[in-house]
Amino acid sequence: MGGTGKVPLMRSKRCSDCGEIKPATEFWKNKSSKDGLAYYCKPCFRLRNSRSYRKGQAKLGKVPRPYRSLSDVPEGMKYCPSCRETKPTDAFGSNRAEKSGRAAYCRPCHNKAMAEIRARNHGSERNYLLKLRYGVTEERVKQMIAAQGGICVICLRGEPKHVDHSHLTGLLRGVLCFKCNGGLGQFSDDPRCLGDAADYLEFDGPHAYRMTLELGVPAIDGHAHRRAGVTLSGEKVRLSGSNRQNHLRRRYGIHEADARWLLDLQGGWCAICGDAPAEHVDHDHETGAVRGMACGGCNSGMGQFGDDPLTLRRAADYLLGQLVKEISLPGGVSRLSFTLPDVDPATVPAGGWEPHREADGRHRRKAWKEGDGEGRAWVDLCLEKIFAALAESAGRRRAG
Known part of the structure; x- marks a missing residue:
């Protein structure tokens, strides 16, 4: 084997440090040694390296963690x-x-x-997330909140904490309170559905019309109906004693047969959007009146907006780009406007938005409901402009 130059294989070896005889696999390879293996077993080799490393760190004035064997x-x-x-x-x-x-x-x-x-x-965890998700800094968000007068631009009541953006374009729209931001998501950013929800709450939509034709009233008085002892179809109440029956009677004053009657009246679909199955009984939390059956999104969305038609219409105009506008001022500066009649946000003191909110609600209700269908045509025109802008943006991306 003298002319091959190969190192003879060994089954075991004695470690020069610990003196133990161990299998060859417990030693690192070393071509410079006669047997092709290191002089020290792997644990001893690590210990030697550790001592050398800690000695070097001590010269630098550093205190490393204690040595730990694998x-x-x-x-x-x-x-x-x-x-x-x-x-x-x-x-x-x-x-x-x-x-x-x-x-x-x-x-x-x-x-x-x-x-x-x-x-x-990035300065902070929030600043990192804002740049990652929306491409803005924390300082920029503070400037946006200041430009809004420190108020949510939709409800004019909540504290703006949540950055809102279009899921279609990715563009920022404003800084909203928790409820308004969540409400937009529940309505899937659909301005038409928000407008229909406002009509629904004011008993001025197709569902209220159907209810009036069938019952003579646009909503069911749960307390009075419970005392009547008959279902909406005129049959004598038959109590099943089930959990659902007890829940419907205790919370809404209706019976299981009434819920089925409402579903049949609505064709099984939500009384507001008409696009999803009706799964929830919707009622007025103040009077207890049952208005109809709604899907989960519409039912939760109205709750997020406080069952307030004014806020719902403002939310719809917000999505259509008709709520927040920029007004140019002398000197090359500008400010935001989001009420009708216009008011400078900087001039409104804390807690002083309510009069402006009520006045704005009257203007927007007129724009949405009056004018022989002009309000609906205006909504359609706004949506058409939005979709055209999206198509143009997509075309530029494909061309690039």
Whole structure:
């Protein structure tokens, strides 16, 4: 074997440090040694490296963490170098870049480290999320809130905390309160549905007309109906004693047969949007009057907007781009306007929006409901402009 130049294979070897005889697999390879293996076993080799590393760190005035052997970690566990605790592997997030398939830090430490990095690079966690989701900074959002007079532009009551954007174009529209922002989502950003919901609440829509034809009134007085002892179809009430029957009687003053009658009257569809199955009994929270059956989105959306037709119409105009406008002032500056008649947001004191809100509601109700269908035609025209702008934007993207 003298002319081959190959190192003879060994089954075991004595470690020069610990003096133990161990299998050859417990030694790193070393071509410069006679047997092709390192002089020290792997644990001793790591210990030597650790001493060398800590000696160098001490010269730099640093205090590294105590040495920890890999063999100290049981099967199915992993050591977190941040909190210095050994935890189950499930406590670590996934990371395909790591050999173990798990992140280096446990989830709490990983989240803390990411927050520190974002704060260091972007100023704050909120600033990072605003730039990531909407492409604006926290300072820009503060400027938008100040331009709005520190009020939600839709309801003119809530505190603006949530940045709102178009899910179609990605463009920012304003800063809203929690309820208005959630309400737009429940109505799927549909201005027509918002306008129909306002009519529905004022008993001035097709559903109220059907109810009046069938019952003589646009809504059901739950308390009086409970005392009558008959269903809406005129039959004598038969109590089933089921949980649903008890819930309907206790909360709305109607019976299970009444709910089925309403569903039949509506063809099974929502009384507001007409696009989704009616699943919820809708009622006035103040009077208890049952107005009809609504889908989950419309029922929740009206609740988010406080069952307020004024706010619903303002929300519809907001989506149509007819609520918030920019007015140019002398000196090359501008300000926002979002009420009719126009009022400078900077001149309205805290808690002083209610008179302007009521006056605006009268103007918008007239624009939506009067003029022999001009209000609906105006909505259609606004929507047509929005869709045309979207088509033009898509065409530019394809051309680019």
